[in-house]
Amino acid sequence: MRAKRGIFVAPFEELSDPRVLARLAADAEERGFDGFFVWDHVNYRPPTRALADPWVAMSAIACATERIRIGALVTPLSRRRIQKLARETATLDLLSGGRLVLGAGLGVPNNGELEPFGEVVDARERARLLDDGLERLARFWDGEFEPRPLQRPRIPVWVAARWPNKRPMRRAARWDGLFPIDQEEPAQLEEMVAYVIEQRPDCAAGDFDVVVTNPAGTDPAPWEAAGATWCLTGFGAIPSEAEVRSAIDAGPG
Secondary structure, three states: OOOEEEEEEOOEHHHOOHHHHHHHHHHHHHHOOOEEEEOOOOOOOOOOOOEOOHHHHHHHHHHHOOOOEEEEEEEEHHHOOHHHHHHHHHHHHHHOOOOEEEEEEOOOHHHOOOHHHOOOOOHHHHHHHHHHHHHHHHHHHHHHOOOOOOOOOOOOEEEEEOOOOHHHHHHHHOOOEEEEOOOOOHHHHHHHHHHHHHHOOOOOOOOOEEEEEEEOOOOOHHHHHHOOOEEEEEOOOOOOHHHHHHHHHOOOO
16 A cells, blocks of 8 residues: 655754745645644754744644645643643644644653753653543543534544554554654564554554655655555754755655
8 A cells, every 4th residue: 555645844944934834835735745744842952943833833834735634743742731732733623624633742851842941851751641641632622622623533643652662652552643753664663563453453454554754765665565654754853945845846756
């Protein structure tokens, strides 16, 4: 099965202007890509200084596009107020016509966006807050808040995990997709997919996404064979508009 194709950018520096991101997303849609995704950070390690808010940027992207999936990969729920995130995600899902994906994870403490702002640093506590936050989000989306998201039964949730850690893999298996962190080769991805399938014995084909990121020019075929349902083109932490535009102009392949 051919994996869907997407663009995945850090909204940093040259791409910290949401109008630039919106234009790139519109161009990606026109060229036939299936998704346009952004990183979610409030601060980042040097030399990065200029960052866009991903949720405001995605609103601009939603208004500039009509078909492609959008989302932030990934949002550390431990540093978000879940009730506010529930309002933001439901509103953005309605604005986009039901095209939002929520990427969720623990986040990492080495980007200067946790401890300096009084956020939780302990990994176990961040994991607990992530699980609790996802359950609360599902309840808000299911009718505790109105309006509900457009998508049913809920906005898809892709959960970040790093192999061979099993607990994050089991967490991902309970939701709608897996976003591997630092996947090294297709064989490793194949192991991850096999483990997820073990956790989801009743899962029908197409009910679960596996999302990989690779540099422009990477052959997607080995990753598709390993189980990827999305192959994203990524650009690292200091993307230039020119290199992103070049990858978009080359088309999804």
